[in-house]
Amino acid sequence: MLDRFSTQAELYARYRIDYPPELYEFLLAHTLHRQRAWDCATGNGQVAVVLAEHFQHVDATDISTAQLAQAPERANIAYQVSAAEHTPLPDASLDLVTVGQAVHWFDAEAFNQEVRRVTRPGATVAEWGYGLVQVHETLNPLIQQFYAETMRPYWDANRWHIDDEYARIPFPFEAVQHTQFLVRRQWSAAWFLNYLRTWSSVVKYEKQHGQDPVQLIAEQMTQLWGPQEREVQFPVFLRLGKV
DSSP states (O other), X not given: OOOOSSTTHHHHHHHSOOOOHHHHHHXXXXXXXXXXXXXETOTTTHHHHHHTTTSSEEEEEESOHHHHTTSOOOTTEEEEEOOSSSOOOOTTOEEEEEEEXXXXXXXXXXXXXXXXXXXXXXXXXXXXXXOOOBOOTTTHHXXXXXXXXXXXXXXXXXXHHHHTTTTTSOOOOEEEEEEEEEEEEEEOHHHHHXXXXXXXXXXXXXXXXXXXXXXXXXXXXXXXXXXXXXEEEEEEEXXXXXX
């Protein structure tokens, strides 16, 4: 798994969304024991911090030391640099495995094998992601064009798994459930443009061309957005299964 998010770690920590309470309530309602959880590809630790309120111990791993440097410390969270597919976690030790907006970057077969190794029988596995942001009918076409046309050559092929909600990524677990949530935030145009700068495609473009591609739409976006904050919506999809 390549590290695509260290470069923009500070932006990522500030401008990426967090997840709604309803998502965590859903996870907890389907998790029998709460001794130990693993948040894989934890990034800046936002999911791990919430899990730490409910589990005795949380393992939080990521391949990016820069991302982990942004993560809040908690007494019952152990942050480690580790690939998703091969971890130092002990066998049959986990009650819950979570992956937020990252499983599309993994070697799915190797990761699923690792999940089976480190979980207890009956453990819960939950993977989720969020699709393209929606703002307003006057802004959505510009966002869609930037995402699917301007940035298309700079997205890794794995990114398109988000668009079909992981339908092509194996999930060989039992009692599988699918559900959806909606994240709503109030953002200014400037905040939204900085969110775009967290995209891996934007970082790749900037490395190749030496300029920020967000500037290509910044003026038009700002004019259409106006001086006020607008509601932005992120559709979150989640799949959950049992080991």
